[in-house]
Amino acid sequence: MAMGTRRSRQKQEELFYASERAEAPGHPFYQRLNGVLDEAGFDAFCEQCCRPFYHQKLGRPSLAPGVYFRLLLIGFFEGINSERGIAWRVADSLSLRQFLNYGLNEATPDHVTISRTRRLLDEATHQAVFRFVLTEVARRGLLKGKTIGIDATTLEANAAMRSIVRRDTSESYMQYLRRLAAEAGIDASDDEAVRRMDRKRKKKTSNEQWVNPHDPEAEVTKMKDGTTHLAYKAEQAVDLETGAIVAITTHGGAAGDSESVQETLPAAGEAVAEQIATPTAQGKHKVHEQGLREVVTDKGYHGGAGLAAMSEMGVRTYVAVPQQPRRNWEGKREQQAAVYANRRRVKGARGKSLLRRRGELLERPFAHQYETGALRRLHVRGRGNVAKRVLLQAAAFNLALILRTLTRAGTPRGLADLKRTLFCALWRVLAALSAKSAPCSGLDESSPLRAHFSERLRPHPPRLRPRQKTGF
Incomplete structure (x- = not known):
């Protein structure tokens, strides 16, 4: 498979007025992030590091390395933990399409393409991208x-405790309990009796004895x-x-x-x-x-x-x-x-x-x-x-540190909240100046119109994400 590049993806967009394009609150943040990456030569560096993993001519052009690493960065900035969720979010977002340089009529990468690219590129390449971002952090004095x-x-x-097996006999946990019950003279076919025996006995799930066959390193x-x-x-x-x-x-x-x-x-x-x-x-x-x-x-x-x-x-x-x-x-x-x-x-x-x-x-x-x-x-x-x-999550955190020095916000939502806070503060200053200069104006403290705007422009408390359930 040949390697896709950012230059090969450049094309002429359809002509329309700029005012006709809808812009989301995340547009300014991702535009600034792309500016930081372009200034540092991020795409050229990624293509140079990933070139040994692709054929020079044969095959259809792959997902561009710069796009792949940007997709993993999106997981940090948007708070998405799975590659499937990242693919769905990119397909629905105008700001993320622009961040990845995808047109409105183009199909964005799906989760299969992202996962295959991740398996193709080795850990040393991801480490090199992390070091590249760290170099940019050091260059800016951070x-x-x-x-x-x-x-x-x-x-x-991504492995369940209920799927663990014995390292020596490859027995599942329930098969192991039935064998212990049979040795203790308990009916092994009675699941309730086997569970009662398991609750009473002293046990310790040791990594030397148990392993998950789907993820042995966990x-x-x-x-x-x-x-x-x-x-x-x-x-x-x-x-x-x-x-x-x-x-x-x-x-x-x-x-x-x-x-x-x-x-x-x-x-x-x-x-x-x-x-x-x-x-x-x-x-x-x-x-x-x-x-x-x-x-x-x-x-x-x-x-x-x-x-x-x-x-x-x-x-x-x-x-x-x-x-x-x-x-x-x-x-x-x-x-x-x-x-x-x-x-x-x-x-x-x-x-x-x-x-x-x-x-x-x-x-x-x-x-x-x-x-x-x-x-x-x-x-x-x-x-x-x-x-x-x-590694890419840590690289995204370092990029957020750079953007925080430039825009005082490290995430798209933080930038949107900052703009709203600044607007509310400016409105309060103007309202205080107008009230001081014209105390008898039509918008006094008892005016319904003033109360309406005060309620609309009052800064709301930050929205907290619901805590994710991590149990079984």
């Missing part, structure tokens, strides 16, 4: 890189709300001075924080070193003196081995200290030094300030990506596919 906060969250996998995890699901874990590093996401990694849901941070922290250090490097006259790169120096995390990352490993990487740790009994440090002098040094730093004024900043700038990206961005429940399977969606 990346400092000195103080990094690391935290993780769980994402519910792991049984206890979620934050107390329920147990098959899940993945997304861990990201955030610049605590600007809020930009520097690096993000994906793991199984049951992976420990002290284990996953060994992958996330080096990735963040490499990303910071790459973005703040400046080319010299000889073509080489000289790393700036101000690089990654401080790491801030919560108490889940506190551990002797983990703190010692982070200290060896040359960073100062500010890890919240949990309540622990007195420990025996025999043979663990390096861990003892790392733990005590971290404890001294956390109790200082800067440590307390960084931990407060962590709650503000480290938790906010999770809310934007997975709650407002609606990716808490995954609709893809396999760690590689999950990593692709998570």
